[in-house]
Amino acid sequence: MKQKQQHIKDVSTVRILMLGDGGVGKTSLTNLLANSAITPTPASRTVGDGSWNVQVRLHEYPISVGLPPTPSWTSPSSSERSEKYPYARSTPVTSEILYFVEFYDLNSNLHMRRKERSNFYKKIDGIVLVYNMQDLSSQDNLHDWLYDPLRQICKYRHRRQRPILKRQHVPILVVGTRLDKLVRRPLRRSGTIAHQLGSDEIFLNCQDPNSFADKSRNQGKLRGFLNRVVEFKEHFPLSNSRCL
Template sequence: MAQQTIKHVSTARILLLGQAGVGKSRLTDLLARSVDTPTPSTRSVGDAWWNVQVRLHEYPCNKGMPPTPEWTSSSSPSSSHSSERLGSSCKLFRRRAEAACDMIPYFVEFYDLKSSMRMPREHRNRLFRNIDGIILVYDLLDMSSHDNLHDLLYHPLRQICRHRHKRLRPILKRRHVPILVVGTKLDMLKTRRLRRSGGIAGQLGADEILLNCLDPDSLAEKSRNEGKLRKFLNNAVDFKQYFPARRY
């Protein structure tokens, strides 16, 4: 990881959207949990309007990846010699790739609006302008909570697109803010639901994960869910870099 002091570490902000009762608070606990911050009190940064928890994310910064080696066909006359060259080329390429990749630390703040608060519109809009990624949360036991995500997403996405892009563009354009869709309460689902082709994840071109928010292994290292989460956070950092929030 690149050497940085805490005051030099940038912050990416993630907004959680979903109906009350779908498990956003539990999901925030799961997303922000780490060895260094094992309890909510150790990772909560607090806010009058939002439940905010923070975690550290290592973002891979590739400083000029080495060119892909020229592979030698195994059908060439000297196949054994070619295989040796292929093996040595692979090892060299991996070593050079690892050396070219720096892991840059980022703080990631997860924002979950307190359901009991009626937040002034201007305060809400000010936060939306600085959001780098959105997690849409629904309850697998109540698919109406999935269908209502469209309504919850419209206003934040409109604010982000209006203030983060240099020109107005359709809010569902290809390069909109990174989005991850999460279905909760997987442990309580008695029969696995068939994936619907018209789901919001498919409409937005977003990844979707289904999990039990009470199970820490739901996001175990090197699992498929963890891989999708890491990809989403990397995309959020990319969005922050390429479409920085305007200063007012």
């Protein structure tokens, strides 16, 4: 059961930062990530911005609506309940809340000043790290790309100076591109940045429009990541943080 009464003006926005070396496929990946059944065409999801390549999609965040508790002294036994209340529901009703998801990929020809980066990074609710599986140095470089955004997010959203907090850092998804160029599918190894961060990792071909096909494993990982992004925004709102 979907939330039919939610108006666009009431839809909150979460922001996701795309990070990785130039040429690894961030723009093509963003095209895939922003595509969904309710935001199907590029024209409906592209936002003009001189500094950033931004695409927007709608995400349906599931919530459980429990039935009101019944006092024990009025609750019939299970056998009586099945006879008297054959249509009674014992499981929560699932509903959905819409969120706008904005994907930000910095224009490779521009450089942001430190203050501008700080002001932007503190608003980020999720990060996608992108590397080329044909060039593993691009995976090593992700540590450098991640350091400053993660430090600023922890500073303003957690009010901590430490750049990584166990199981509480901003949601991160790691994506390896150029899967179609490999002879064999890579193994998931310990010691990779995804393993170090405890993050999901996806291997794909950014030119394949079916990379996030309905009910696929990749789609499940993406949906789970977007759900965690929404939860991060709600649990660590910027309005409740302060500058240290």
